[in-house]
Amino acid sequence: MNTGRRAELVALYADELRSKCALEPDAALLNRVVDGCGPLIFAPDGGTVDVDDPAELDRIRRNFLVRKLALPDGPELSEAIRASVEMYGTAGDPKYRAVLYYMLVVQLGAEAHHP
Incomplete structure (x- = not known):
């Protein structure tokens, strides 16, 4: 894994959490x-x-x-995804997987549960 590129991405994700989601990220998490x-x-x-693709959001629920995370499946997972997508913003710019996953873990x- 390219550690320089990884560090750039982590910084980008932290900035996304701050600027678009009004969250101060826990660096370790x-x-x-x-x-x-x-x-x-x-x-x-x-x-x-692609937050507009219901199949992709369902894969996030099932696979992630x-x-x-070994969370029990139920309507609260779909609601958490909806709330996280809403907080992140649905229009325009790409939605980064790591940012959405971070928001879900916290929410x-x-x-x-996260390794």
């Missing part, structure tokens, strides 16, 4: 979320989320929240 995303963050399509109180 953000780094764990980025590590959990793996090389996916370096891929142009993998590093971003239920499988990776659901799942910090202890």
